[in-house]
Structures are given as C-alpha cells and as structure tokens.
Amino acid sequence: MAETTQRTNEIVKVSLRGIAVNLLLVAFKAAVGLAAHSIAVTLDAVNNLSDALSSVITIIGTKLAGRAADRQHPFGHGRIEYISAFAVAIMVLLAGVTSLKESVGKILHPNETNYTVVSLVLLAAGVSAKIFLGQYFRKKGKALNSASLEASGTDALFDAVISFATLLAAIVAMTLGWKLEGILGAVISLFILKAGIEIMYDTVQTIIGVRADSTLTKSIIQSLEKYPEVNGAFDLILHSYGPDTYFGSVHVELDDEMTVREMDALTRRIVPQIFNEYGVLLTVGVYATNTYSEEAKAIRNAVHEEIARHPEIIQMHGFYADTDDGQCDFDIIFDFRAEDPKRTVEEIRNALSAQFPLYHFSIVIDRDFSTSDEE
Numbered sequence: 001m002a003e004t005t006q007r008t009n010e011i012v013k014v015s016l017r018g019i020a021v022n023l024l025l026v027a028f029k030a031a032v033g034l035a036a037h038s039i040a041v042t043l044d045a046v047n048n049l050s051d052a053l054s055s056v057i058t059i060i061g062t063k064l065a066g067r068a069a070d071r072q073h074p075f076g077h078g079r080i081e082y083i084s085a086f087a088v089a090i091m092v093l094l095a096g097v098t099s100l101k102e103s104v105g106k107i108l109h110p111n112e113t114n115y116t117v118v119s120l121v122l123l124a125a126g127v128s129a130k131i132f133l134g135q136y137f138r139k140k141g142k143a144l145n146s147a148s149l150e151a152s153g154t155d156a157l158f159d160a161v162i163s164f165a166t167l168l169a170a171i172v173a174m175t176l177g178w179k180l181e182g183i184l185g186a187v188i189s190l191f192i193l194k195a196g197i198e199i200m201y202d203t204v205q206t207i208i209g210v211r212a213d214s215t216l217t218k219s220i221i222q223s224l225e226k227y228p229e230v231n232g233a234f235d236l237i238l239h240s241y242g243p244d245t246y247f248g249s250v251h252v253e254l255d256d257e258m259t260v261r262e263m264d265a266l267t268r269r270i271v272p273q274i275f276n277e278y279g280v281l282l283t284v285g286v287y288a289t290n291t292y293s294e295e296a297k298a299i300r301n302a303v304h305e306e307i308a309r310h311p312e313i314i315q316m317h318g319f320y321a322d323t324d325d326g327q328c329d330f331d332i333i334f335d336f337r338a339e340d341p342k343r344t345v346e347e348i349r350n351a352l353s354a355q356f357p358l359y360h361f362s363i364v365i366d367r368d369f370s371t372s373d374e375e
Contacts (some may be wrong), residue, residue: 005066006065007144008062008063008065008066009070009141010144011058011059011062011140011144011146011148012059012062012076012118012147013084014064014137014140014144015055015056015058015059015062015149016055016059016132018051018052018055018136018152018303019052019055019059020055021129021133022049022051022052022055022133023048023049023052024044025045025048025126025127025129025130025351026046026048026049027051028045028122028125029041029042029044029045029048029122029126029163030042030045030083030118031122031124032122032143033045034190035116035119035193036116036119036170038160041119041166041170042121043128044159044162044163044166046098047095047098047099047159047162048092048116048159049097050094051152051156051159053090053091053328054061054087054091054092054151054152054155055152057084057087057088057091058088058146058149058152060082060083060084060149061081061083061085061087061148062081062084062146064077064080065077065078065080065081065084065242066077069176073238074246075241075245075247076241076242077241077242078241078242078245079207079240079241079242080147080242081146081242082147082203082206082207082242083207084148084165085147085148085150085151085203086200086201086203086204086207088148088151088152088155089151089196089199089203090196090197090200090202091190091198092151092154092155092158092195092196092199093156093193093197093200095155095192095196096146096190096192096193096195096196097189097193099162099185099188099189099192100186100189100190100193102104102180102185103183103184103185103186103189104184105182105183105186105187105254106182107182107183108182110179110182111200113224117271120167120168120170120171121207123163123166123170124286126163127163127164127167129156129160129161130160130163131157131160133143133154133156134153134154134155134157134158134159134160135153135155135157135368136155137149137150137153137156138150138154138157140153140219141153147202147203147206147285151203152196154195154199155195158188158191158192161188161191162185162188162192164350165185165187165188166184168184168233169182169184174296177262177349177369179232179292181226183229189352205235206240209240211369211370212238212240212246212369214370216238216278216280217236217238219278220233220250220274220280220282222277223235223239223273223274223278224250224270224274225275227266227270229254229255229258229262229266230252230253230254230266230297231252231253231255231289232252232253232287232317233250233251233252233253234250234251234252234253234315234318234331235249235250235251235285235317235318235331235366235369236248236249236250236369236370237249237250237369237370238280238286238369238370245279246278246279246281247280247281248280248282248283248287249282249283249284250282250283250284250285251268251284251285251286251287251317251318252266252284252285252286252287252316253287253288253289253318254266254286254287254288254289255288255290255292256290256320257292258290263286267284270282270284270336271284281294287317287318287319287320287321287365288320289320289321290323293321293323295321295323296320296321296323299321299328299352299356299359300321302321302352302355302356303316303319303330303348303352304316305350306348306351306352310347310348311336311342312334312335312337312338312339312341312344313332313334313344314332314333314334314340314368315331315332315333315367315368316330316332316333317329317331317333318331318364318366319328320336326359326360327357327360328352328356328360328361328362328363329360329362329363329364330360330362330363330364331363331364331365331366332345332348332363332364332366333364333366333367333368334365336368341365342365343367345363348363349360349361349363
C-alpha cells in the first residue's frame with residue numbers, strides 16, 4: 001500500500017510540473033500569436049492549454065485508481081488509469097483534428113503575419129521546453145509504469161514538432177515572405193492523428209485484456225519450479241487490475257504421495273513469496289503426478305510420442321494415469337493458429353486407445369494464456 005501511495009504521489013508531482021510548464025507556454029505563445037497576428041502560434045497556445053488539461057486528467061485518474069478496494073470493486077480501482085490514458089488519447093486526436101482544420105483554412109486563406117526577433121526567441125524556447133517536457137514525461141511514465149504519463153509525453157514531443165514547424169514557418173515568412181504555416185501544419189496534423197490513434201489502440205488493447213509480459217510470466221514459472229516438491233508449473237493466468245497490480249492462478253504438478261497437509265504447507269510458502277517478489281497474488285491449484293508407477297511412465301512416454309507428431313501442439317501437462325481405474329487425464333495446449341484441434345485430439349485418443357485398450361483417455365484442450373512467445 002505504501003508503494004502504491006508513493007507511486008501515486010510521484011505521478012501527481014510530475015503532472016503538476018507539466019501543468020506549470022504548459023501554462024507558462026500558453027501565456028508566452030498567446031502573447032506572440034496575438035502580437036504577430038499568427039493563427040498558427042495562437043492555436044499552438046490553445047494546444048498547450050489542452051496539454052495542461054490532459055495532465056489534470058492524469059492526476060484525477062491516478063488519484064481515483066489509487067483508492068482502496070471496496071465492496072463494489074474488490075480488485076481495486078487501478079484500471080481507471082487505463083481510462084485516463086484513453087481520455088488523453090481522445091485529446092490528442094481532437095488536437096490533431098483541430099490543427100488539421102485550421103491548417104487547411106490557412107492554406108486556402110493565408111493572412112499576413114508580423115513576426116519579430118523576440119517572438120522567434122520565445123517560440124524557440126517553447127520548442128526546447130516541449131522537448132524537455134516530453135522526454136521527462138516518457139521517462140517518468142516508463143519508470144512508474146503509467147500509460148497516462150507516457151501518452152502525455154508522446155503528445156508533448158509532437159507538440160514540440162508543431163512548435164518547431166511554426167518557428168520554421170515564421171523564419172521563412174520573415175526572410176523570404178513565403179507563407180508555409182498551413183502546409184506544415186497540415187502535414188504535422190496527420191502525424192498527431194497517427195499518434196493519437198496508436199495511443200488509443202494500445203489503451204483499448206489493455207482494457208480488452210492482453211497477454212502478460214513474457215519476462216514476468218517466465219520468471220514466475222521459474223520461481224515456482226525452484227521448489228523441490230514442484231515437478232512443473234502450468235496454466236499461469238494473470239489478470240491486470242492496473243499497472244503493477246495482478247491477480248492470477250497457476251497449477252503446480254506434485255507427487256501423488258504428498259499429503260494434504262504437505263500441499264497446504266507448500267502453497268502457504270509459495271503465495272507470499274510470489275507476491276513479495278512480483279506483486280502478483282496467486283491462487284495455486286494442484287496436478288497430481290504418479291512418477292513412481294512404471295505403467296504410468298509407459299503411458300506418459302506414449303503420449304509424448306503421439307504429441308511429437310503434431311507440431312501445432314505447444315505443450316502437454318496435467319498428466320495422470322490411474323492404474324486402478326484405467327483412467328488417464330492430461331491437457332494439451334495448441335498454437336492459436338491450429339486449424340482443427342478437436343480432430344487432432346481425436347487422432348491422439350484413438351492412437352493411445354489402440355496401444356492401451358484398457359484405459360479411457362480424457363484429453364482437455366487448454367489455452368496458453370501467458371507463457372508462450374508465439375505471435
């Protein structure tokens with residue numbers, strides 16, 4: 001809880017600094033735009049005002065996301081940060097649409113501008129400030145795992161490009177008399193729209209639910225398999241409820257001779273260790289494995305041989321052969337691109353039944369939720 005509060009406070013501090021810088025830029029650019037009769041500079045000032053508003057959204061979203069779990073939201077409020085990132089994306093898109101509209105108007109109806117050396121210096125300072133702010137936001141966003149801050153950083157860097165184009169157009173207007181504001185603005189507006197769409201796409205993907213980071217999932221699996229009692233860890237499922245907030249489940253394969261007391265003691269060691277190391281709250285399920293039965297080993301080897309004939313199968317796990325009841329169960333994971341998993345399962349079942357006619361084979365088609373690197 002203390003780490004969450006510290007992260008929230010840091011995001012708020014970063015956002016407040018961004019608001020302060022953007023409000024200063026609004027004042028300077030509005031003054032330059034009005035004095036030079038430049039619609040491009042004036043719009044740039046309005047754009048900086050929208051950036052300050054996006055930082056306000058980030059603060060509100062982060063504060064709400066940091067609220068403790070309650071009866072209606074037992075998993076916490078962390079996903080509100082994704083909503084705030086989506087709101088920032090909408091603001092980027094609106095800025096792009098507005099900029100494009102005004103740029104087209106500037107192309108069709110150019111007007112005379114009256115730039116001075118002082119106004120050019122102020123515009124150059126604005127470009128530098130935006131570059132610094134964009135890099136600062138993105139660096140802090142990555143460090144704090146804040147999609148909203150990263151989105152704001154991307155927005156600020158594009159604003160720097162807009163401001164540089166405005167500066168360039170002003171220099172050209174002063175020296176050559178060419179009116180390039182509209183053309184440059186239109187081109188840059190398209191890049192802004194592209195950035196807004198990408199931010200929105202990434203945020204929507206997160207809200208829908210994407211595969212957890214493979215580095216995290218592999219590390220968790222490796223940590224689980226370090227326990228001497230664990231023969232394998234499978235079916236790791238992670239649900240994100242905000243940055244760095246995961247709830248999940250996993251199955252560990254244990255010898256069928258372990259007692260319930262021993263299993264309970266093991267899981268009571270596993271759960272806090274994984275939470276302390278990775279911040280993931282796991283529910284641990286159990287697969288029994290009869291490694292001491294020669295008959296079960298023979299069936300297991302036969303299963304592996306059959307599966308090896310099907311490259312679309314990624315993994316087999318949860319194997320258990322009950323030699324007393326003639327029941328054999330296991331799960332197999334298919335590549336998501338596999339065309340007909342059910343037919344493949346039937347082929348495997350028929351082949352195994354031919355080798356071991358006294359057994360009934362129950363095969364579950366499982367899904368790889370987190371551990372595969374397959375695209």
